Amino acid sequence: MNTIIGVMGPGEEATSDDLSNAYLLGKFIAEQKWVLLTGGRNAGVMHSASKGAKENKGTTIGILPGDDYASLSEYVDIPVVTGLGNARNNTNILSSRVIVACGIGPGTISEIALAIKARKNVILLNDDEMAKNFFKKLSDEKVYIAGNIDEACKLLIELVQNY
C-alpha cells in the first residue's frame, strides 16, 4: 500500500501564496515517493499541488465531486469520479494518512473538521491567525501548525513516520 497524503485547499478562491505552497507540497510529496490526493478539480490548490507532484514524477489521485471528468485537472493520474458533490470531502479525509490544509475556505474547513472527527492528523499551512487558533483550540492533539512550507514538510515527515 502506498502512503497517501491529502492536500486540501481552496479552488477558485486560492491566494497566490496558497498556489505556490501547494505546488511545493506536491513536489515534496513526489520526492518522498508518496502519493498525492486532492479534490481533483482544475482549480486552486488541487490543481497546483497536482502540477507540483506531476512535474516531479509523482503519482496523483483526484477525488472528483461531479459525475464525469468535466472539471478534472490535467495533472491528475487517477481520477476517482464520485458524483457525491461535497459529501466526497469525507472520502478525501478517510483516504489520506496525513492531511495538509493549504489555505482556508468553507470546503477546506469542512475537511479539517472531518479530519479531526476521524482522528487524522492535520497540518495547517496558512497565515490566518484566527483559523489556526480556532482549530488548535478545537483539537490540540490532532492539529499541527506550520508557519511556512519548510515547517509543513518537516511535520509531514514526522507524522508519516509516527503513523
Add this chain to the structure above:
Amino acid sequence: MNTIIGVMGPGEEATSDDLSNAYLLGKFIAEQKWVLLTGGRNAGVMHSASKGAKENKGTTIGILPGDDYASLSEYVDIPVVTGLGNARNNTNILSSRVIVACGIGPGTISEIALAIKARKNVILLNDDEMAKNFFKKLSDEKVYIAGNIDEACKLLIELVQNY
C-alpha cells in the same frame, strides 16, 4: 412541501446549555408547524431537539450515519438510514431550509462550513466567541449570530419568511 429546519450540534460532547437550547429550539420549531431535521442519534443536541419537538406535537426527521437503527433517538419519527458515516452531514445541510448550529464541535463545524458552501443561512447559537468570529469572518452574509434562544427563534422566523 414542509418547511424543514436543521438543528445541528454535538452528540456526546454537548454541554448542558446546548441541551436546554436544543430542547427549546425543537419546541419552537414544532410550534411553528415546521419539521425538525437532525442527525438522528440518541445523543446530545440531536436527541434533545427531537425530544423538544415531539413533546410539542412536532414532526422529526433523523438522518442517521449508520446502516441500521442502532443509535436512533426514540424521538425521531422518520429515520433516514444512510450508511454514509459523516458524509451524511452534507445531506443534513442540503435538506434544511435554515440551519441552527447549537453548540460547537468537529461535526458541527463541518456542517456550518458545508452550509456556507451550499449558500444556506446558518444561525450560530453558542457562547464560543472565537467560533462566532471565525465563521462571521468567513461569511458575513450567510452566518447569523444569536446571543440566546430568543434571538435564535426571531432569526429563524425572519430567515424562513425571506427564504
Add this chain to the structure above:
Amino acid sequence: MNTIIGVMGPGEEATSDDLSNAYLLGKFIAEQKWVLLTGGRNAGVMHSASKGAKENKGTTIGILPGDDYASLSEYVDIPVVTGLGNARNNTNILSSRVIVACGIGPGTISEIALAIKARKNVILLNDDEMAKNFFKKLSDEKVYIAGNIDEACKLLIELVQNY
C-alpha cells in the same frame, strides 16, 4: 418511529400499468397509516405513488438525487436532498422496512439488488417474467412475487407484521 415503506420504480420509462399500480400502492400505504418513501422526483413511479398517498391523507418522503428541489414531485411532503446522484439508491433501501419494486429498469434493478444485499424484503410487482425469475433465483428468501396490486398489498401487510 413510523413504518416506512419504499416504492421504487422507473421514472421517465414507467409504463401506464406501473403508474396505476404505483398510485394504488401509495393509496394503500396511506390507508395503513404507513409513511411512503420514494426517490422523490416528479416522474414515473415516484411521482404516482406520492400522488396516491397524498390524495389519501398519507405522508410522503422523497430521497432526491440532486442538490436542490429542481426535480421534486409536488406530492412529496419531506424532501431529503442528498446531492449523491444514484448513490442515494442505497439510502432509499436502508431507510425502508419493506420495498416494493413497481416496474423494472436499471435504477430499480440496482435497488432490488441493494435490498437483497442489505437483507431487506422486496416485493416485485411487474409482468416481466424474466426479471421475476432472475431475482427469485438470486434470493428465494428475500424476494416476493406479486401477480397484481392486491397480492402486493397482502404481501405488504404480512411482511410489515412479521418484521
Add this chain to the structure above:
Amino acid sequence: MNTIIGVMGPGEEATSDDLSNAYLLGKFIAEQKWVLLTGGRNAGVMHSASKGAKENKGTTIGILPGDDYASLSEYVDIPVVTGLGNARNNTNILSSRVIVACGIGPGTISEIALAIKARKNVILLNDDEMAKNFFKKLSDEKVYIAGNIDEACKLLIELVQNY
C-alpha cells in the same frame, strides 16, 4: 490520465471460475498498462483481480466500503476509503472507463445496473445464462457478453479503443 478498468464481482461467494477469471483479467489489464479498479476488499474477485495485476507489475485501486483499512486486500496499491458502505458501488462505476462483471451476486448486479444507468459499457463474464439474457434484454447497446476470458480481453481492447 490513466485508463481505469473496473473489475466487479462477488466477494465471499465467488466461485473458483470467478477467481481464476479475475486473476487473468487483472494480469491482462496490467499488461495493457491500464489501471485496475476494484471494490478493494481482501475477498473474492476484488482480491484475485488485484493479485493478478500486482503480480504482473500493474497498478491497483480499491474503493473500500468501510471507514478504515480493516478489510483491505494486500494487493491494492491505492486504497480509497469511502465509509459509504454499498453506496460506494456508484463510485466504482463512475470511475471506470469500462466495467467487467466477473461472476454474479447482489452487489455485482447493482453495479451492472448502475453502469447501464450511467451509460458505461459493461462486459459480462460468467456462465449464468439467465443473468446474461436478463441484462442483454435490459440494454442491448451497453451490455457485452464474453463466453470466456479471451473474449473478455478482446472486448476490453475494442471498448477502450472506441471510448
